[in-house]
Structure formats: C-alpha cells, structure tokens
Amino acid sequence: MAEEPHANGGARSRRLVTIGPGDVRLEVEATERRTLAADDVRLRVLRVGICGSDAHILDGTHPYLGYPVVQGHEIVARVEAVGHNSSALHPGDVVVVEPALACGECPTCRRGSTNCCPDLQVVGVHRDGGLADALIVPRRATHPVAEVPIDAAVFVEPIAVALWALRRGRMRKGDRVLVLGAGSLGRSVVLAAAAAGAAVTVADRSPARRHLAAALGADSSLSPHDLRGVAGTRGAPDLVIDTTGSSELISIAAEVVRPAGLIVVVGISEDALDVPVADFSRRELAVVGARNSVGMFPAAIDLVRSHAAALVNTIQLRVPLEGASDALLAVAGRTIHGRALVVVSDI
Ligand SMILES: [Zn+2]
Ligand SMILES: [Zn+2]
Numbered sequence: 351m352a353e354e355p356h357a358n359g360g361a362r363s364r365r366l367v368t369i370g371p372g373d374v375r376l377e378v379e380a381t382e383r384r385t386l387a388a389d390d391v392r393l394r395v396l397r398v399g400i401c402g403s404d405a406h407i408l409d410g411t412h413p414y415l416g417y418p419v420v421q422g423h424e425i426v427a428r429v430e431a432v433g434h435n436s437s438a439l440h441p442g443d444v445v446v447v448e449p450a451l452a453c454g455e456c457p458t459c460r461r462g463s464t465n466c467c468p469d470l471q472v473v474g475v476h477r478d479g480g481l482a483d484a485l486i487v488p489r490r491a492t493h494p495v496a497e498v499p500i501d502a503a504v505f506v507e508p509i510a511v512a513l514w515a516l517r518r519g520r521m522r523k524g525d526r527v528l529v530l531g532a533g534s535l536g537r538s539v540v541l542a543a544a545a546a547g548a549a550v551t552v553a554d555r556s557p558a559r560r561h562l563a564a565a566l567g568a569d570s571s572l573s574p575h576d577l578r579g580v581a582g583t584r585g586a587p588d589l590v591i592d593t594t595g596s597s598e599l600i601s602i603a604a605e606v607v608r609p610a611g612l613i614v615v616v617g618i619s620e621d622a623l624d625v626p627v628a629d630f631s632r633r634e635l636a637v638v639g640a641r642n643s644v645g646m647f648p649a650a651i652d653l654v655r656s657h658a659a660a661l662v663n664t665i666q667l668r669v670p671l672e673g674a675s676d677a678l679l680a681v682a683g684r685t686i687h688g689r690a691l692v693v694v695s696d697i
Contacts, residue, residue, distance in 0.1 A: 365482035366674050370417045371410030374675040381484065388434040391489050393445070394697060398480040399424030399504035400674070400690040401534040402593075403618065405682035407475065411620060415475050421678070422480030423449040423473055426495070426503040428697070435489065445492040446506045446651070447480065449473035450642040465514070465642040472642070481674050481692060493647045501665065502658035504691060505538065510650035511616065512538035512591075514643035516546065519589045519614040523547035528580060528587035530603060531594040532559035532571070534689055535616060537664065539591045541566040545653060551584055553577055553599070558687035562664050566657075577602045587611060595619030600637070610634040616641075665689045 361381040368374050386392055404421050406412035425447040432439050439445070451471045452464035459467050473479045473487060495503045512535065521527060527543045529536050532554035543550050544567025552563040552571045560571035570584060577599065580587065586608035592600050595617030603613050604625045615637060629635040643650075654661060666688025669677045677690040 363483040364671055365420050365478070366422075366671060367418050368407060368421050372408065374408065374678065376672060384486075386431055386433045386486065389488050389490070390433045390486050391429055391439055391445075391492055392431040393425075393427035393447070393485045393487065393492075394430050395422075395425060395427045395480045395482060395485055395694040396444070396500055396696065397426040397504050398422040398674070398692040398694060399507070399534070400677045400681050400692060401508060402681065403475070404678055406618060408678045408682050412475070412618070419475065420478035420480075420482050421474050422482075422692070423447075423475060424504050424507040425449070425473070425480035425485070426500055427480070427485060428695075429492075430484075433489070439489060439492065439494070443494050444496065444500065444503070446495050446503050446647070447473055447485075447487055448491050448493060448510070448643075448647050449475070449479070449507065451477075451488065451491060462644065465644050470642075480694070481671065483671075483694065493651060495651055498651060498655050499658050499662065501662050501691065502654050504689075505654050505661045506647065506650045508535050508538040509542060509653050510643040510646040511535060511640075512542040513646040513649055513653070515539060515591050515614050515616045515640040516542055516589075517646070518638055518640040519591060519612050521546060521548060521589055524549070525588040526551070526585055528553065528590045528603065528606070529563075529568070530574075530590065530592040530596070530599050531617065532556065532563040532568075533593065536591075536593040537563050537566050539593060539616075540568045541657060541661070542653060543591075544568065545657070548589075549584075551580060551587070553580075556684075556687050562688060565663065566660055574599055574602075578606060581606050581608075590614070591616060593617045595621060597621035597623045601625055604629060604635055604637070607635070611636070613637045614640050665691050667691065668693055670694075 452467035527548040552568040590603040667690040
C-alpha cells in the first residue's frame with residue numbers, strides 16, 4: 351500500500367448517487383485521504399457520456415444491477431495518483447476507463463470471455479462510476495488517450511462496444527449491415543461498420559437521429575415501420591445489429607435478414623423474444639448476443655481519433671455534474687436526439 355501523494359486537505363468532493371429508480375442525489379463530502387492499493391489509480395473525472403443504459407439504471411429497468419450506485423461508465427479522466435505497480439501511468443495523463451472488470455480466473459474468463467464473467471463488475475453499473483469528482487479504478491481498466499480531444503474521448507467506450515458487436519457478427523467488408531436504433535450506441539455501430547467498409551442502413555423512428563447517423567456514415571435510413579421492406583430496396587441485410595432491445599424489431603429482423611445471415615443483439619430490455627423455431631434450420635437463422643467488449647479499446651481509440659470532429663458534432667447537451675440528473679432524464683425521456691455529456695471538471 352502506498353500513501354497517496356496528492357491528498358486534498360480540506361477539499362470537498364461531489365458524487366451524484368442514484369439511490370433507487372428515479373431518485374438521484376448530489377452528495378458533497380470532505381475528500382478522503384485514502385491509501386491507494388498498488389495496482390490502483392486515482393482519477394479526477396473530466397467528462398462522462400450518458401447513454402441508454404444509464405437511462406435504464408435511472409428508471410429501474412436495467413436487468414442486472416444494485417442500488418445505490420454512482421452512475422457513469424463512459425469516462426474520461428486525468429490521472430491524479432498511481433499505486434506502486436502502475437508505473438506506466440503518470441499523474442496528469444488523460445485516460446479513458448474500460449468499465450467492465452472481470453475476475454480473470456473463472457472458467458469463462460479463462461476461455462477469453464471476460465465480458466461474460468459471472469462476477470463481472472461494471473464501473474458505473476455494479477460499482478461506483480464517473481459521475482463524481484474522484485474515482486479509483488485498477489490500472490488495467492485505464493487506456494491513455496493522449497491525442498484524442500477530451501470531448502471526443504467519451505465516445506471510446508460505446509465505439510468499443512460497437513466494434514465488439516461487429517466482431518460477434520463476423521462483419522466483412524462489403525457486407526450489408528442493418529442497424530436497429532440510431533441512439534448513441536446505434537450511431538457508434540454505424541460509424542464502426544461504415545469505417546470497416548460495410549454498406550449501412552439504419553432504422554430509427556426519429557428523423558433527427560437518422561440524420562445524425564447519416565453524418566457518421568449510414569448510406570440509407572428508414573423508419574422501423576418500413577423495416578419489412580428493407581430487403582426489397584437495399585437487398586436483404588447480411589448482418590443486423592440491434593441496439594434497441596425491442597423484441598418486435600428483432601423478430602422483424604429475423605424475417606428480413608438473408609438466409610444464413612446473422613443478428614447480433616446488443617440492446618437491453620425486459621422483452622422476451624418469439625421467433626419461429628423452424629427458421630433456425632430452414633434459413634440457418636443465427637441470433638447471438640454481445641456484451642460490453644473484449645480487447646476493443648485500442649482500436650476504438652484509433653477510430654475515435656480519426657473521426658473526432660464528426661463525433662463531437664453529435665453532442666447536443668452539455669451539463670455540469672450538478673445538472674447530470676437533467677442529462678439522465680433527457681436520455682431516459684428521449685427529449686434529445688444527440689449525445690448528452692456531463693462536464694465534471696476541466697482541470
Ligand atoms: Zn453506455
Ligand atoms: Zn471471471
């Protein structure tokens with residue numbers, strides 16, 4: 351154990367705590383002078399992106415979490431102090447946090463599926479996240495982002511999730527990819543698929559969201575009402591990535607995907623899926639899930655670096671930490687179509 355070198359004598363720290371569904375409170379307390387474990391780093395949070403899963407946590411429809419929790423899993427931060435074993439990082443470095451922390455030792459982890467570890471702890475979901483001045487995470491959860499603008503760096507986490515979904519979907523250059531949902535994650539999938547050479551169609555009921563998706567590389571877009579006609583106009587999709595969790599849309603996707611194509615479900619909901627069993631043999635229907643990401647952060651950082659301006663252009667709402675509950679409510683209530691960003695600190 352190392353004594354933390356930068357203790358803030360007399361300083362106060364803020365944290366926004368989600369006590370339970372719909373109940374968010376800002377707590378201010380004296381900054382603790384804590385010792386830092388050898389493998390940990392202490393961060394000063396700079397930016398937090400708010401996404402659909404935060405909205406699910408706020409309204410109590412996230413299938414796996416416990417309250418109370420400090421939300422925020424799309425985190426950009428500055429290193430304040432490092433433990434003994436974290437010598438590769440230095441105070442002052444800007445990092446993004448890879449929020450899914452696996453045990454690394456169970457049979458699932460040993461097979462490489464660390465994202466599905468039964469003891470998975472996701473920062474901002476199962477353990478306290480970025481909607482706070484200070485955050486301590488293991489060194490292995492951080493990735494330096496020296497050449498990425500701070501506002502753009504909040505996109506690294508959702509882009510990593512998008513890259514993993516495309517990996518799960520075995521996307522190849524030239525594939526016709528249909529993306530269900532043009533929210534933060536859907537647009538991340540659009541960008542990642544288009545950058546990898548796919549022909550991308552996006553379905554969302556909001557024209558404003560479809561417009562944002564077009565600016566990130568979608569070749570065409572449509573309303574979910576017209577989804578059954580997608581094969582007629584564009585050719586049946588080789589791959590469908592669902593970011594909505596809507597069983598209705600996923601069922602339609604199972605009808606329109608080409609025979610032996612693939613559907614990847616990233617969206618979360620409490621829906622149950624009802625598809626004809628015969629389609630699994632008749633059309634080799636394949637539906638797979640995707641959760642968080644494994645090993646995608648370096649590629650995501652590169653992608654965000656090369657598309658930083660286009661991504662930052664999708665930011666619609668910027669609020670200070672005191673206003674973060676407004677951002678959560680705006681995302682939950684779909685009153686905004688672009689990204690919501692919490693500016694925790696500029697230091
Ligand atoms: Zn997210
Ligand atoms: Zn594990």
